Amino acid sequence: MRTLNIAGSTFSIAIIAALLSACGQGPSEPAAPANDVNGLKTPAAFADIADDADRAAALFGEMSKVMLHPRCANCHPREGGPTQGDDMHPHSPPVVRGFGMGAAGMECSTCHGPANFAFASMEGSIPGAVPWMLAPQSMGWVGATPAEICAQIKDTERNGGRTLDDLVFHNSEDHLVNWAWHPGEGRAPAPGDQETFGALTAAWAQAGAHCPAG
């Protein structure tokens, strides 16, 4: 079962501090980073929103582009099992959440390994990461609004006891989260990259982790 222990056990203050410091750079800096990385805005793009709550809400809206992208959302269902593809069709072969890692005898790891693996006989690949698994049902958000997801991921009752720092770390460093930008042959990556997603998360947390309205 995937829990926050994975992130928590290797929690690094240094990484978070580095991320926070990176986010502190304003747009007025001469060597300003690009405001957009592969379709995802960087925190710099939101720096001129003065109000913390407004900025946090806007940052979260940007983060939700990643979270609701099929590369992420396919394994964050609210009901039933995972989906596949950009059209988010039901997973084939059919799989169930079961004990969290699939059904007895038909587990996620029955097919998915630690890394993507390209098919030899056709285009495409089977995705893999450590560990390949569904998000817990309480973290399912397919069909949810960014505001609902925001409330959900901050709720320690539902998020597996994660603190904001844990969330920043998860979004910045988690291997399975990282997969979204390295999805293997035959899949389009989520917008941006993990560094930007992590930075957005850190900036959102720093701005008070306020949620969008609605």
Add this chain to the structure above:
Amino acid sequence: MAVTLKINGENRSVDADDETPLLWVLRDDLRLTGTKFGCGIAQCGACTVHVNGQPRRACVTPLSMLEGADVTTIEGLEGREAEAVRAAWAEYDTPQCGYCQSGQIMTAAALLQRTPQPSDEEIDDALAGNICRCATYVRIRKAVKAAGEKLEG
């Protein structure tokens, strides 16, 4: 890349492209042909083996992830669950063409190791990844159930 792993209890060393799927290592290099090729993309389950006790599709398992692994194929499947499954397969005359049956049996044995008396739903969930084009499914379901009952009895 040479990889040392245990196949059906025996230590074997395989020197092949490290991306070679276990399926072709088993069949081409080790001549363990009971593990079948059906789709090559983890859709049909005909190549199911056990890796470190867990059911695994050999067609999407690269050699590179198997250093030191303990692999069981249909040829080496033993134990009370395996015996119960094979006895039930015979009682219900389950196979038709037989080509998918190694995979069905590997999955069924893994299911019974985890859930000794599965319900119909648990059987369907476990075997959802094992296609049988002959559609022997009603007999598979009955046989797995009977095997479970025998194990418990």
Add this chain to the structure above:
Amino acid sequence: MTLSRNSSSTITATRRDVLAGAAGLVVAVTLPVKSRAQGAGDATFAPNAFIRVTPDNIITVLSKHIEFGQGPLTGLATLVAEEMDADWAQIRAEHAPSNPALYGHPDFGMQITGGSASIATSYDVMRKAGAAARALLVAAAAKSWGVPADEITVAKGVLSHASGKQGTFGDFAQAAAGETLTGEPALKSPDQFIYIGNENLRKLDTADKSTGAAVYTLDIFRDGMLTAVVAHPKRFGATVASFDDAATRAVVGVVDVVQVSAGVAVLAENTYAALKGRKALVVEWDDSAAETRHTDAILAEYEAAAKQRGVVAHQTGDADGALAGAETVLEAEYLFPYLAHAPMEPLDAVIERSADGGVEAWLGSQGTTIDHQVIAGVCGLDMGQVKLNVMLAGGSFGRRAQPTSHLAQEAAEIFMAAGGDKPIKLMWTREDDIRGGYYRPVTAHRLRGGLDANGDIVAWEQTVAGQSFAAGTPFEPFMVQNGIDGTMIEGASETPYAMANTVVSAHMINNPVSTLWWRSVGHTHTGYAVECFIDELLDAGGKDAVAGRLALMSDSYARLAGTLREVADIAGWGRTMPEGRALGVASVKSFNSYVSQVAEVSIEDGAPRVHKVWCAVDCGVPVNPEVIRAQMEGGIGYALSAILFNEITFDDSGAIEQSNFHDYRSLRIGEMPEIEVAIIKSSEAPTGVGEPGVPPLGPAVANAVRKLTGKTPRRLPMIRNDYQA
């Protein structure tokens, strides 16, 4: 009658010889011992081409039909064991090698498995073979013991005499080989049967198929063998314009790249290298003669054709006049897609040079004689120089019997192009299988029916537009008559229903897409169209679907009526159904077997879900009841997969859109309905069960869907449509 012929393996058969040989086979129950006995030692008793008895007391039955799940190994062995009075435990079965003179099909002359005919064409032959073997063993024992043969009894493989003398078949195997049969031994009467109809008999191949020991073509390895995979075109009719194999040849393990008529073959030391090599291959295809239309355009052409009367295949009374005068006229079009067979074991073959300069091949050979001829032809050899081993195959559903033997041809071409000296294993991947054509043809049906004021059917017009897969092949003389391929209209040109005014016609339309028989052939679509439309007409006329059919069924379909009454009984036809559930029924005679089915259906998530199917089958004397039940179950599951999910489609450029089981969806265990099968008691000659379970399923489900939604699914697969209960 005894036919003595030279049946050594060096026979060179032309088609004419093959046909002549077949006529002999029907009566040839005893053949000279020395003529076959392939691989058998001197101590082996081989009374004919079908039976070997060895001193270790094992009886091996040679099956002239290939086993890919329908049970002929067990079935043919049952017939032999019955007449020999053998012990089932001493029975083994294996495939006969390719030899049309010994193992030819009585209708086609060639050695072939198909038409659900293995038991039907073996019932007398194999029982006579068994009875002859028994008689010779008894004669040997009588001589040895010095007693009259008619005082010897045989039970469970043991010969006994009242004097206390006893011996096994094995004990007398050697002596029996020297005996000569006089006259034709009498066969048992059904009341003496021990094995035929025995519910407790189990199949011979289950154990090997549960341990991984069963050997299929893909499991054959020869010294120095190369594995070949072929890059095939994505469009039908395309040919290789050019190819660049530089990257392919750079793959470690790739040995050669050769062009053959079907594409470009990559040969490698192992399968993975061959696959990687093919992925790296760049082929330019010449599409100038290719089918580049979207499947919808092909379907539209067929649909348009079906609106006009075609070549009339069957006519009674005056359908046009009756339609014009009918109180009510109903009209319906039914459209059927291309279907791949998708057997679990994709096509494969192994071929190597023999020490004597000939070749030996291993394949799941269904059209055995044609495969044999084609391999010989490509290799420039006589048939006698080719040894063809028939292998267990991982399913077929029609796919392995090709009038063109394209698979054997591809294997032999690769073998020759690579020098003709290295053993070659040709392996198709699932993508090759799904995209490889030889599909169930696209077919359009248009039906019009007239009812009078009482709701009785007074007119029936059916027009079929489809493609012939027999035209231009050796099967054309058997299958195409008056410009119509009989398989397009089987089940339509003759229906169970006695109607005064009918006209059934057909259009044969060709295109470059290769097509083939698919489990139950024409009945896959004619059964659907006829059984859906009759259901709609009966309903429109205010008649019950079961009683209405029974009232219309002609005398010659009394056995079909028997299955319909039985299935209505076991399904509880007419009972009040739970909310959201409905029953649908259909009855189809195919391959001389009669099957009726009732399906219980609901609509879930916008698609039909089948919960249970009741099935009644009359296939004459039930030889292996468990096999019959299993074939009904399997036929139902196979049909359900197709009618719910399956179609092969082409995009706007004619490229095939499906490739593997992720987009050519197979029924899975959770979608399999519960099934109850009733076998009608019968003393009629046995008929087939491999295919007849398929045709009624689609219309039974469709008729239930109509009850739930008001609409019959007119275009398959059903999943194309969104259903609301």
